[in-house]
Amino acid sequence: MARRKRTAVVGGGMAGCAAAKELLKNGREVVIYETTAGLGGRARSWHRPEIEPDVGVNLWFTSFYKIMFERIREYGLEDQLTEMSNNVIVVDNGKPAELLSDSMKSLFTFPHVKLGDRIGFLTATLKETLKRKELDLFDPLKLAKYDDGTNAAEYARKSMSQRGFDNLLRPEIESFWLWRCEDISAAHVRAMQAQIAGAKFYVFKGGMEIIAEKNAEGAEIRLENEVTDLQVSDGEVRVTARDADGTLSEEVFDDVVMATPAPVAAKLTAALPRQIVGEDTRDFLATQKYEPALSVSYLVDFSSMPSEAHIVAAGAEDPPVKTIITFPRQVRDANGRPVDKHLAFVYPGRAATRRLLKLSTEEQFAETTRLVTSLWPDFPADAEPFEIAERPWAMPVPEPGRYRKSARVIRLQHAPVVFAGDYFTSPISEAAMLSGIRAADKLLTVG
Ligand SMILES: Cc1cc2nc3c(=O)[nH]c(=O)nc-3n(C[C@H](O)[C@H](O)[C@H](O)COP(=O)(O)OP(=O)(O)OC[C@H]3O[C@@H](n4cnc5c(N)ncnc54)[C@H](O)[C@@H]3O)c2cc1C
Structure with a gap:
């Protein structure tokens, strides 16, 4: 044999x-x-028994992931999925506004940009959506054809003003991936736009x-x-x-x-x-x-932050804090009773991340606690520092x-x-x- x-x-x-x-x-x-x-x-997530579910950095996936859903069906993991809201809150100069990928209404009422930009964004999205099969976010063999040497910012400016771009498209891309739109291929953002309309978001209960x-x-x-x-x-x-x-x-x-x-x-x-x-x-x-990433998480009172939200900074500047993501969690109080909390993940901006990666855990928490109110002024002062995940090679550009x-x-x-x-x-x-x-x-x- x-x-x-x-x-x-x-x-x-x-x-x-x-x-x-x-x-x-x-x-x-x-x-x-x-x-x-x-x-x-x-x-891979971290796990801490004090919270329920005991899972930390819990990656999202969407209804347009194909291999992932094949495996979920093959392994019978459907009961492991939790659907999350796609609640994106764009903060421009301290003013928050909701932008939902599956809601036309939220786009049309989005106050940070003029109507012309909203129409430009919608038209560009619809145009790319028609090429959904070819603009495959995961497949470089398909994306190569669209990778014409231009960057995402150059592409965006064809359909909207600088302000429209900085408040609509840039935050949607940069808050998820942390790099600058100026540094990435236009093909990436086109593929993202082609896929995102109507997408549903999930996490695995256990990571x-x-x-x-x-x-x-x-x-x-x-x-x-x-x-x-x-x-x-x-x-x-x-x-x-x-x-x-x-x-x-x-x-x-x-x-x-x-x-x-x-x-x-x-x-x-x-x-x-x-x-x-x-x-x-x-x-x-x-x-x-690679763009490095630092995820600094806190336990905060349930009522103090929007739930299942992606709070992101608008604008072309590299902000002190780029994104805050909240997940509902339960912790046990001193009497063993479950208490609803949020696990809030704070991602510092690019320069801050590079600086913070060199510090001790204690210093990373202290500095992030100081910076976080630049994005969300109401971030609770008594937030309980919980866990830090460092990824020096986080995001290939x-x-x-x-x-x-x-x-x-x-x-x-x-x-x-x-x-x-x-x-x-x-x-x-x-x-x-x-x-x-x-x-x-x-x-x-x-x-
Ligand atoms: C902060 C952050 C958030 C993210 N959020 C999402 C999300 O929400 N949804 C999503 O789909 N994706 C997300 N991603 C991206 C996703 O995590 C990665 O694309 C994916 O996990 C990369 O898998 P990989 O196998 O290519 O590389 P890696 O995960 O880096 O795997 C490489 C492995 O090689 C091991 N290794 C390295 N050197 C050696 C060696 N010498 N010998 C043996 N082993 C070695 C490493 O320990 C590692 O386990 C996120 C990434 C980060 C950093």
């Missing part, structure tokens, strides 16, 4: 675990190496990592194992990893899916021969920029021209070393999974 091929997956995030599933389904043996203590990567964990079932999972070296010779891939005790081990595979963030993939494959990893791929990995490069690299990928990660498109778990499935398919086509 023929030996089953063995594949190493380096990185147990959404991309790596989606690749693992595809490989396992096709009869491969799979070993997943993951540096941290759990699967899910950036989509999105459940999908990564289910996808990885059947693989050998090596947690707290950081891959430190990769060698390819005589058709074999040699993987060296360091475990939590610092012990190095080496193992041989037929091939490998590199599913780490781009800088790690670039470093680990830098010494491989050019015929294994070509120049285009090297350049693609080495030039990927889809610069103008990036989707075209990405499509080229996807076509060039070949065994025995392939790459996967959200940086092939944008920071979206669905995009990460698509890249993982594609990378696995490249290995499977050679048998």
Whole structure:
């Protein structure tokens, strides 16, 4: 009987675990190496037993995610979903106004911009919605055609004034992804506009990592194992990893899916021969920029903040605080009785995030508590600092021209070393999974 091929997956995030599933389904043996203590990567939440549900940074997904919903059905996870309101509150100079993606009324009554901008926004959205199939937010092979070198701000100004852009489109994009519209491809914002009308928003009750964990079932999972070296010779891939005790081990595979963030993939494959990893791929990995993220969460009284809201800053400036997101949660009081609270996640602006990432947790809370009222003056003074999540490589930036490069690299990928990660498109778990499935398919086509 023929030996089953063995594949190493380096990185147990959404991309790596989606690749693992595809490989396992096709009869491969799979070993997943993951540096941290759990699967899910950036989509992994933190858990604290004092709150109900005990889940922290809980990623959203929408009704237009395709692979995600296929997996939810396959694994019978429908009861894990919680639908969230898409309540976006845009704050312009201290004045809040609601903007709901599924409500025409909220657009027409949106007070921050003139009627002409609202009509321009609506017309542009409708135009893009007609191209919904092609303007696929997750697929660089489709987006490449629309990636004409212009940035999102240039695109937006064709249909609205600067003020309209700064209050309508910019906050919708930048509050979710943290980069500047000036720095990203117009194709990204066009795809977002094409998909967003009427979309429903969900979170998993226990965190999105459940999908990564289910996808990885059947693989050998090596947690707290950081891959430190990769060698390819005589058709074999040699993987060296360091475990939590610092012990190095080496193992041989037929091939490998590199599913780490781009800088790690670039470093680990830098010494491989050019015929294994070509120049285009090297350049693609080495030039990927990232926006860092810091999520600072607080427990606040239920009545003190809007519920299930995305409170976002308008304007072109980099604000001290960019976004506040509130989720309802219950905590137990001293007598064990449940009390309704909000878990409020505060995301500082770009400059503030870079500064705060260098500080201690205590200092991060103190500084964020000081800054947060710049966006929401009524943020309760007695908010209870709860948890901080740091993501130095949070948001890969889809610069103008990036989707075209990405499509080229996807076509060039070949065994025995392939790459996967959200940086092939944008920071979206669905995009990460698509890249993982594609990378696995490249290995499977050679048998
Ligand atoms: C703050 C924030 C909010 C977000 N919100 C949403 C949202 O609401 N909805 C949504 O769909 N997406 C969201 N995203 C994006 C989503 O989290 C990512 O797109 C997705 O998780 C990326 O998956 P990945 O597998 O490509 O990379 P990662 O999740 O980064 O996975 C890579 C894995 O590789 C591991 N690794 C790194 N180096 C090594 C090594 N040497 N050896 C072994 N393992 C290694 C890492 O520990 C990690 O687990 C958000 C991202 C952030 C940062």
